[in-house]
Structures are given as C-alpha cells and as structure tokens.
Amino acid sequence: xxxxxxxxxxxxxxxxxxxxxxxxxxxxxxxxxxxxxxxxxxxxxxxxxxxxxxxxxxxxxxxxxxxxxxxxxxxxxxxxxxxxxxxxxxxxxxxxxxxxxxxxxxxxxxxxxxxxxxxxxxxxxx
Amino acid sequence: xxxxxxxxxxxxxxxxxxxxxxxxxxxxxxxxxxxxxxxxxxxxxxxxxxxxxxxxxxxxxxxxxxxxxxxxxxxxxxxxxxxxxxxxxxxxxxxxxxxxxxxxxxxxxxxxxxxxxxxxxxxxxx
DNA sequence: ATAGTAACGATAAACAAGTATCAATTATCG
DNA sequence: CGATAATTGATACTTGTTTATCGTTACTAT
Numbered sequence: 001x002x003x004x005x006x007x008x009x010x011x012x013x014x015x016x017x018x019x020x021x022x023x024x025x026x027x028x029x030x031x032x033x034x035x036x037x038x039x040x041x042x043x044x045x046x047x048x049x050x051x052x053x054x055x056x057x058x059x060x061x062x063x064x065x066x067x068x069x070x071x072x073x074x075x076x077x078x079x080x081x082x083x084x085x086x087x088x089x090x091x092x093x094x095x096x097x098x099x100x101x102x103x104x105x106x107x108x109x110x111x112x113x114x115x116x117x118x119x120x121x122x123x124x125x126x
Numbered sequence: 127x128x129x130x131x132x133x134x135x136x137x138x139x140x141x142x143x144x145x146x147x148x149x150x151x152x153x154x155x156x157x158x159x160x161x162x163x164x165x166x167x168x169x170x171x172x173x174x175x176x177x178x179x180x181x182x183x184x185x186x187x188x189x190x191x192x193x194x195x196x197x198x199x200x201x202x203x204x205x206x207x208x209x210x211x212x213x214x215x216x217x218x219x220x221x222x223x224x225x226x227x228x229x230x231x232x233x234x235x236x237x238x239x240x241x242x243x244x245x246x247x248x249x250x251x252x
Numbered sequence: 253a254t255a256g257t258a259a260c261g262a263t264a265a266a267c268a269a270g271t272a273t274c275a276a277t278t279a280t281c282g
Numbered sequence: 283c284g285a286t287a288a289t290t291g292a293t294a295c296t297t298g299t300t301t302a303t304c305g306t307t308a309c310t311a312t
Contacts, residue, residue, distance in 0.1 A: 282283100
C-alpha cells in the first residue's frame with residue numbers, strides 16, 4: 001500500500017506552497033529544509049508518482065528543464081525572470097493568431113520574459 | 127582563412143531553403159542528401175560558426191532541443207505540429223499581458239500548437 | 253512492540269546533446 | 283601543379299538529467 005512518509009509530505013508541500021512551477025532541484029532545495037538528508041532520487045521518484053496521480057502537471061519552458069506545478073489551476077501562462085531564472089504565474093490571454101492556411105490551431109503557450117518583482121530595479125536593496 | 131566547402135554550402139542552403147527552424151538532426155538530414163557522408167560533428171561545428179557570424183539565430187521551444195533559423199526575419203512566432211513535430215513560422219501578435227505588480231516585461235514568446243497543413247485532416251491522402 | 257515491506261538514500265548506470273581529438277582530406281594561393 | 287593548413291568525419295569524451303539498483307530505514311497493520 002501507499003505510505004505517508006515525511007519526504008513525500010515535504011515534497012507535496014513544496015509544490016502547494018510554491019505557487020509557481022518548480023524543477024527537481026528547486027523541489028529538493030525546498031523539501032530538504034524540512035527533511036534533512038532528503039535525496040534527489042526520492043524527489044524524482046515522488047514527482048513521477050505525483051504526476052501519475054494527477055496531483056501535479058509538467059510545465060515546459062524554452063531551453064529549460066521540465067518544471068512541475070499543482071494541477072487544476074485556471075488558464076494561465078508563465079513569466080520567466082531574466083535575472084534569477086525564477087518562473088511565476090501570470091494571467092494573460094487575448095491575442096490574435098493567424099495560422100497559415102490549412103493549419104489547425106489547438107492550443108497555445110505564452111511565455112513572458114523580464115524582471116520579477118525581486119530583480120526589477122527601483123527596489124530598496126536586495 | 128575561411129574556406130568555402132561543400133558541406134558548409136549545403137548547411138547554409140538547408141537553412142535558407144527551409145523557411146522554418148531546423149535542429150541539428152534536421153540539418154544533417156537535409157544536407158546529407160547534397161553531401162553524402164556529411165557528419166553530425168560538422169553540422170554542430172558549422173551551426174556554431176553561423177551563429178557567431180550572425181547568419182542564423184537559435185530558436186528554443188518548450189521541451190525541444192534548440193533549433194536555428196536564418197536571422198533578420200520580422201517579428202514572428204512559431205507553430206509546433208502535434209503530429210509531425212515540425213515547426214513553422216506564423217505571424218501573430220497583439221495580446222494583453224498583465225504582469226504582476228513590480229514585474230517588468232521585456233519580451234514575450236508565443237508558441238501555437240496544433241496540426242500543420244500536411245497533418246491536418248481533410249487532405250487528400252498523405 | 254514486531255514483522256513485513258514500501259520507501260529511502262547513495263550511487264552506479266543509462267541517455268542524450270554537444271564538444272574535443274586527430275588522422276585524412278581538400279580548398280586555396282603561389 | 284604542389285605545398286599548406288583549414289576542414290572534415292569518425293568517434294571518444296564531457297556534461298547534465300533522469301532512472302535503476304540495492305542494502306538500509308521506517309511506516310502500518312496486527
């Protein structure tokens with residue numbers, strides 16, 4: 001049967017508390033503070049299980065490794081910070097797309113680039 | 127000095143004739159028909175040189191390896207075929223983006239997904 | 253509390269993309 | 283033409299991510 005381990009709880013919590021897509025490394029960094037000694041193998045294993053269980057979904061961005069975020073969110077897109085490389089959610093949508101003749105549009109992806117709140121200039125210190 | 131080799135010509139021609147972004151594999155497939163025996167190492171080498179020379183620019187799409195296309199094109203985005211995985215250019219743009227408070231938007235990327243002309247239904251045969 | 257076994261952690265292995273090496277080839281100049 | 287050195291092709295290597303292995307740990311039900 002499925003067991004409720006500290007490491008699994010920590011990893012689930014990392015996703016639910018993040019509010020943004022996390023990669024395996026980020027998950028490890030977040031969860032290891034709760035469960036010292038947590039291994040990367042467990043992170044990968046658990047991510048795969050959570051995906052299979054439908055709890056999280058993969059988020060892929062250009063040139064980046066796959067991240068994951070909790071599933072069931074409303075339609076949204078992502079903002080990629082050019083400085084800290086962090087990824088954040090943004091509400092977007094409403095764009096004109098003219099696909100070539102004969103093509104059939106099924107879905108779309110919008111990625112915004114810039115500086116996040118923390119990295120943008122005009123902030124007191126760090 | 128720089129030499130004008132058959133393989134380099136074939137690779138340049140592959141890009142200029144493609145009209146869409148090509149990955150190293152695709153470049154090899156196209157150029158090897160012109161220069162039998164062409165090796166993948168030469169493709170990578172030449173791509174790097176062409177990028178340095180500004181002749182081509184990298185195109186990155188979610189979950190895909192880097193492709194390249196001839197530089198100097200107008201603002202455009204890409205259409206990724208869900209069936210054949212081919213990538214095509216599309217004219218897009220004009221979308222509303224509301225970035226979170228404090229964020230600074232610098233650039234954007236739009237990727238459309240669907241079926242390309244060849245893969246869309248309602249086509250005679252193939 | 254204890255047995256049974258799912259899950260863990262460390263690490264080796266598998267993969268894939270891209271790079272470096274080097275002997276053989278060949279474009280280019282005189 | 284002939285010498286020279288840039289370029290090539292085959293392949294080994296590097297790098298980074300993800301998976302498999304296996305002895306150990308620690309949930310769970312009894």
